[in-house]
Amino acid sequence: MKTLISVEQQAIAAKKAAKTLSLLSETDKNDALNTLADYIEKNVERIIEANEEDLQKGKEKGYDEAYMDRLALSESRVFALAKGLRDVAELEDPTGDILSEWTLENGLQVQQVRVPLGVIGMIYEARPNVTADAAGLALKSGNAIVLKGGSSSISSNRAIVEVLHEALRKTKIPAEAVQFIDSTDRAAAQQLFTMKEHIDVLIPRGGAKLISAVVSNATVPVLETGTGNCHIYVDEEADVEKALNIIVNAKTDRPAVCNAAETVILHENWLKKHSSALAESFAAHSITVHGDEKAAVYLPDVIPANEQDWSDEFLSLDIAVKVVCTLKEALEHIERYGTKHSEAIITENKRTAMQFMALADAAALYHNASTRFTDGSALGFGAEIGISTQKLHARGPMGLPALTTVKYLMHGTGQIR
Missing domain, CATH: 3.40.605.10 (Aldehyde Dehydrogenase; Chain A, domain 1)
Structure with a gap:
């Protein structure tokens, strides 16, 4: 009492x-x-x-x-x-x-x-x-x-x-x-x-x-x-250097924070061309991959992903990898598992980027940039009191x-x- x-x-x-x-x-x-x-x-x-x-x-x-x-x-x-x-x-x-x-x-x-x-x-x-x-x-x-x-x-x-x-x-x-x-x-x-x-x-x-x-x-x-189950969608028209740098930064800069990337969604056409470079990048940064069946076809040492891998924050150097054939599939995956925190698209096609940013439901959306910028100080607010994932009164940092x-x-x- x-x-x-x-x-x-x-x-x-x-x-x-x-x-x-x-x-x-x-x-x-x-x-x-x-x-x-x-x-x-x-x-x-x-x-x-x-x-x-x-x-x-x-x-x-x-x-x-x-x-x-x-x-x-x-x-x-x-x-x-x-x-x-x-x-x-x-x-x-x-x-x-x-x-x-x-x-x-x-x-x-x-x-x-x-x-x-x-x-x-x-x-x-x-x-x-x-x-x-x-x-x-x-x-x-x-x-x-x-x-x-x-x-x-x-x-x-x-x-x-x-x-x-x-x-x-x-x-x-x-x-x-x-x-x-x-x-x-x-x-x-x-x-x-x-x-x-x-x-x-x-x-x-x-x-x-x-x-x-x-x-x-x-x-x-x-x-x-909200928690940050953040996704990066790599479109078939993504620049490979930009994609690899952004994925590595979003996953490894501070894996335990809410704006770190937890899932990478890869267009299959892009993955076919750049699977070796992506695998080397994952290995060089000690990133453990939890992926679907298609990811296992293109990437080595893939741990089969389960429902928890798609839905939860790893907060570590683990990442989930989903392979899709269309933007629609990527958005459907984000809609199902995202926490409305931060989502990113890597593409050189501005029309595709605008479609993604119009349809993805999140407080912060990125085109060709790391999700790590969803932060009060990074966006010029000074310190932040939190990142809102709701829609009333306040949203985002x-x-x-x-x-x-x-x-x-x-x-x-x-x-x-």
Whole structure:
């Protein structure tokens, strides 16, 4: 019971802090973000030491390589947290923007203005970098935030939040604007799901099970982020060098992230010509192929693909290979197994590319480029709070505008109806 009362008190405190935040200037918020960055840089060793506790526990529990990679913080990754905060400080503050305005026939002036959501509940797994990224984006957009990280990263998250609180006390933003649920009790998360009177929106970020649990159980509105079963379709008119470079980058740059490619769909005519080059590229980068019967005809050492290979994220140097004869077949496979995250086509035929981009249903679509660009910083948003795969309110990498809503402000001279 103590945990539940504590969580509610934290949410109430966050809501109160959000009122203060809404009155601060962009300069006040930017100064605060830069102070947060300074404090993170000054406390690199402290944060890494806490992270080592989580990594040790992860080893003892036998977490896989992909999970450990998401959990790990190096010196460069901690400095990247600070840089992310400074990048967000450099971005234009969307709050207060007048999106549209008009005057009615009776003289009533109407403005549609962008405002903060209020209090964000953030539920996430493994990635301690989310703690700083989410806090920075929330504060810049005028929102308070309640953070509930996974038990695997609790020491890292605790250390980062302690540093953020120390920094905030030197700024005009109340430290209560960043709340951290310092508990591994699932009941704490369950209560966060249902505190509609205090939390304005929930954002889950993690695996499919976490996201499904939040969407299924929450009474608070959810900004749904999704897993990334991303596909690359290599058309029969694809340039071989572009195709090989993009496949390798999308699969190997960071295999454990959601914008890594998990399936390559190959037009059979292209594969007939370039099977040797593709096989050599896979071998050179230690990529294990799980393929259909046709893939096994053209490529060596193919593991027969099962339903799970088509539908799940590998998050490793494994890739599924599907061979098709038409664009329609490729799109049907993506429609069946895709998670509406990121899809790519490699082709020199612009008409085919436009057909693919018109018909593929995903938040991000690429022509002759790697799926690895579905990322807030890569697209110039600064840090991101997640990648939305839904269609309402926000879609794709969610930066500052996604953390706002609108108000209609009416200015009159005594009009009545």
